[in-house]
Amino acid sequence: MGLLKAPVKKKTIRSTGGAGGGVSAARPQQQIKLPPCTKTCPSGNDIRGWLTVIMQREKTGMSLEEAMNQAWAIEMETTPFPSVMGRVCPHPCETHCNRKEKDGAVAINSVERAIGDWGIEHKLTAPRLDVGGPFKEKIAVVGAGPSGLSCAYQLARRGYKVTVYDAYDKPGGMLRYGIPEYRLPRNIIDAEVARIVELGVEIKYNTPIGKDLPLTKLQSEYDAVYLAIGAHQGKKVGVPGEEGDGVYTGAEFLRLANQGKAPPVGKKVVVIGGGDTAVDAARVCLRCGQDAAQVSRRMGSEVTILYRRTRAEMPAIAREIEEALEEHIKIEFLAAPAKIIRDASGKVVKMALQRMELGDPDKSGRRRPVPIEGKIDEIEVDTVVAAVSQQPDVSLLGAFQKDGWINGDDWGKTQMDKVWTGGDNINLGIATTSIGQGAKAALAIHAHLRGQAPRKDVVGPDIGPDRIKFEHYESKPRAERTVLSAEERLAHPLEEHDKGVTFEQAVAEASRCLSCGNCFGCEKCWMYCTPSCFKKIATPQPGVYYKVDLGTCDGCRKCAEECPCGFLDMI
Numbered sequence: 001m002g003l004l005k006a007p008v009k010k011k012t013i014r015s016t017g018g019a020g021g022g023v024s025a026a027r028p029q030q031q032i033k034l035p036p037c038t039k040t041c042p043s044g045n046d047i048r049g050w051l052t053v054i055m056q057r058e059k060t061g062m063s064l065e066e067a068m069n070q071a072w073a074i075e076m077e078t079t080p081f082p083s084v085m086g087r088v089c090p091h092p093c094e095t096h097c098n099r100k101e102k103d104g105a106v107a108i109n110s111v112e113r114a115i116g117d118w119g120i121e122h123k124l125t126a127p128r129l130d131v132g133g134p135f136k137e138k139i140a141v142v143g144a145g146p147s148g149l150s151c152a153y154q155l156a157r158r159g160y161k162v163t164v165y166d167a168y169d170k171p172g173g174m175l176r177y178g179i180p181e182y183r184l185p186r187n188i189i190d191a192e193v194a195r196i197v198e199l200g201v202e203i204k205y206n207t208p209i210g211k212d213l214p215l216t217k218l219q220s221e222y223d224a225v226y227l228a229i230g231a232h233q234g235k236k237v238g239v240p241g242e243e244g245d246g247v248y249t250g251a252e253f254l255r256l257a258n259q260g261k262a263p264p265v266g267k268k269v270v271v272i273g274g275g276d277t278a279v280d281a282a283r284v285c286l287r288c289g290q291d292a293a294q295v296s297r298r299m300g301s302e303v304t305i306l307y308r309r310t311r312a313e314m315p316a317i318a319r320e321i322e323e324a325l326e327e328h329i330k331i332e333f334l335a336a337p338a339k340i341i342r343d344a345s346g347k348v349v350k351m352a353l354q355r356m357e358l359g360d361p362d363k364s365g366r367r368r369p370v371p372i373e374g375k376i377d378e379i380e381v382d383t384v385v386a387a388v389s390q391q392p393d394v395s396l397l398g399a400f401q402k403d404g405w406i407n408g409d410d411w412g413k414t415q416m417d418k419v420w421t422g423g424d425n426i427n428l429g430i431a432t433t434s435i436g437q438g439a440k441a442a443l444a445i446h447a448h449l450r451g452q453a454p455r456k457d458v459v460g461p462d463i464g465p466d467r468i469k470f471e472h473y474e475s476k477p478r479a480e481r482t483v484l485s486a487e488e489r490l491a492h493p494l495e496e497h498d499k500g501v502t503f504e505q506a507v508a509e510a511s512r513c514l515s516c517g518n519c520f521g522c523e524k525c526w527m528y529c530t531p532s533c534f535k536k537i538a539t540p541q542p543g544v545y546y547k548v549d550l551g552t553c554d555g556c557r558k559c560a561e562e563c564p565c566g567f568l569d570m571i
Contacts, residue, residue, distance in 0.1 A: 026555045026570045028525075028533070028548060033463035033517025033566060036096035037108060042433035043079045047093055047108055049542075050074040050115060052520060054510035056542045059521045064507065072119045073127055075112070079435050080153040080196055081146060083120055083188050086113025087498065088179055089432050090317050098516050101465040104478040106512045107501065114506030120188070126157060126195045133159015137223035137449050140165065142209050145173020146431045147423030148228035149196055150438030151445075156199035158446055163222075164201060167208035173230050174424065175431060177255045178277065180284050182489070182497050210396025219418050224445045227406055227414070228438060229397075231390040231424040237272055241340030242386070246348035250277040250387025254284060262288045265301050266382030270351055272337055273387035274307040274314040279321060281385045282329050287493040301383075303329045308336040308356050308369040319483075323497070326486040334358075336369065338376055340384060351381045392425035411454055412441035420445055463517035467566030472522070476512050479505040519567045521545040525559035534559065 037047040050071035057067035075082045089109055097105035118124075139155050141148045144166035152162045170176055172189045197203065209215055209229075218225050234249020236242050248256075248263065250273060256262055262284070271282040285303050305324070307314060310333050314321060325331070334356040341350040355375035358367035394404055405426060412420040422437030447454045482499040489497045501509065520543070526534040531552040537545055560568040 026557060027550050027553055028559050029569045029571045030519070030546075030548065030567060031461075031569050032543070033467075034460050035463060035516040035518075036098060037093040037106075037516075039459075039462060040092045040096045041436075042092070042430065043085075043436040043439070045078045045093075045112075046074050048513065048515060048518060051106065051108070051111060051510045051513035052515050052518065053542050054111075054507060055513055055515070056520055059545075060540050060542055068115065068118045069122075069124065071115050072124055075115055076119075076127055078439060079432075080126065080150060081116075081192050081431075081435060082112055083116025084146075084175060084184065084192055085432055085435070086110070086116045086500070087184050087188065088175070090430055098463075098465045098468050099512060099514055101468075102470045102473065103475050107479045107481075107509050110479055110481055110501045111506045111509050113500050114503055116192070117500075118503075120191045126153065126199055128157045128159075128199070131158050131446070132450075134161075135159050135449065137161075138163070138221075139224050139226065139445065140218045140222040141226045141228065142166075142215075142218070143173060143228035143230055143423065143425075144168070144171040144193075144203055144205075145228055145230050145423060145434065146175055147230075147434035147438040148173070148226065149193065149201075150435040151226045151228065151420075151422070151442045152201045152438075153196045153199065154439050154442035155445060156196070156201045158442075160446075160449075162201045164203045165207045165209055165213070165218075166203060166205055169205045171203055171205075173228075174232070177232070177258045178251065178280075179258075180254070180280055181258065181494050183280070185496050208396070215397050215419075219416070223418065223449060225419045226412075226438070226441055226445065227397075227419060227421040227425065228423040228434070229392055229394075229406075229425050231392045231428055233391050233393040234386065235389040235391060237337055237386045237388055239337050239339055241342055241348075242384070244342065244346055244348075246342075246382060247340060247384045247386065249390075250281045250385055251390045253281050253385050253387075257284050257288065264288075266348075267301055268379075268381050269301050269303045269383040269385065270306055270337075270379070270381045271303065271385045271387055272306045273389075274305070274309065274316060275387065276316045276320065277390070278305055278307075278385075278387035279316045279324050281387050283320075283324055283327065285383070285385065286327060286329060287490070304379075305329060305331045306335050306337065306353070307331060307333055309358065309366060310334060313366045323483070323486070323489070327490060328486075334369070336371075337384075340381075341378070348382050348384060349380065350378050351384065353377045353379060390424070390428060394425075408441075411444035412437060413444065463566045468514055468516060469562075469564040472524075472564035473514060476508075478512070479509040515543075515565045517566050518543045519545050520565060522564060524562040524564065525568060528558045528562045530554070530556065530558075 091109040234251035338354040339352040359370040423434040
């Protein structure tokens with residue numbers, strides 16, 4: 001997703017001769033690198049940018065309030081959901097953070113949440129862009145989930161009139177109907193969607209696209225259409241006995257529960273699957289139909305997650321798995337359903353389990369589960385939730401590829417006239433990926449309507465831990481989020497369980513950023529340069545502290561050797 005990366009700026013200063021004819025011709029070059037956090041963010045967030053604005057506020061003469069406002073504005077360039085994503089994003093950026101080689105990755109997601117909450121608390125308004133608008137063209141977006149609203153946001157702030165159509169009565173898509181309220185409070189979704197609406201985006205609820213309002217009508221009435229219907233249709237397992245009462249898909253069960261219509265669950269519940277939907281469904285089942293006293297005394301349902309691989313292969317967020325185990329949810333590994341057994345009245349009473357072992361890796365890279373011949377057990381069960389996968393419902397949208405997914409090119413353009421697409425209806429993924437796809441499609445739609453080619457930002461060069469001088473940086477413990485205990489969580493099932501970090505912790509955590517590949521004003525080049533090539537800038541900005549006079553450079557290389565963040569190269 002190169003388009004959404006923060007632009008990489010080169011500050012190249014060529015030699016004008018230098019001192020001494022016999023001296024090396026090598027000269028320093030200031031070149032901003034692409035840090036791994038931004039490179040691995042599916043939304044293309046300028047993570048280093050908003051971290052270092054906070055970290056460098058005193059050096060650049062900003063107050064904390066000014067720094068937080070600017071950090072929020074930087075993040076809002078690529079996503080309208082910083083507070084939401086600060087709660088539910090599995091933060092692949094942290095997995096690749098260079099600081100993990102020293103004393104642990106920067107708690108990027110915790111700082112993101114603090115920045116997002118700051119924006120809500122201070123009622124900050126979404127930044128508009130002056131790119132020649134307002135424009136006469138009208139855009140239709142189908143789906144008010146993270147991808148659709150991201151696309152609508154990016155187009156509206158550029159001056160387009162955008163109308164969003166959604167089948168449900170509230171916005172958010174899978175954010176609202178697939179994630180439990182204790183993980184994502186609904187007031188957070190509402191606050192960030194409200195900012196999008198304030199840009200002039202109109203959302204028409206209870207308006208599914210299909211029979212009464214066909215896609216062809218949108219194509220005729222709008223200049224561009226973005227399809228982001230998500231993947232709300234759950235898949236069943238495909239075993240005998242699963243058709244009928246007492247068996248739900250994970251998507252169906254969570255949707256009903258999040259609408260306040262949770263179906264009754266029995267005393268023995270089995271959830272099939274190992275992803276986030278399975279873990280969420282299991283934890284919601286534990287909370288269904290129980291009052292606080294019953295739950296706190298463990299008198300509610302006995303919930304078991306059935307997963308055909310081992311813990312090491314579970315794709316669910318690790319912390320969510322741990323919290324499920326703390327709540328006494330069981331996980332049966334290396335087991336898969338073979339049959340759902342019903343009594344004479346049709347009620348689910350048992351499940352036959354096929355025991356498994358791991359074979360060779362499959363196309364996902366995980367070891368393939370292989371049935372162990374003759375190893376079948378039976379367990380008692382009265383409610384089954386199959387959270388194995390989901391797919392989009394394209395039955396009323398017209399002709400698509402036979403696999404049922406809506407496919408587009410690298411910019412989201414489909415083979416249909418005027419139609420782009422993104423989000424879970426092209427491939428199941430995480431919300432931040434959907435947001436990035438929506439933003440990328442918006443830029444492609446804008447370019448198309450203006451008769452331009454989509455703009456590709458320059459990316460790279462990358463910077464890894466081999467370019468960082470870790471000894472320069474003071475060791476600082478990582479800020480860890482406060483999470484309610486299992487007893488507190490179950491006693492207050494709808495209360496937000498993850499309390500994040502304090503504002504003070506978030507500000508301190510930003511200072512742990514190494515500013516990989518961009519100047520942070522450490523002064524080492526200035527101090528070590530004997531010919532005094534480096535001149536301090538009178539009014540510094542984040543990342544801009546020195547100009548270089550190469551006319552006095554003697555090519556000693558000391559500045560680049562001492563630069564702790566890898567910003568200086570020798571050419």
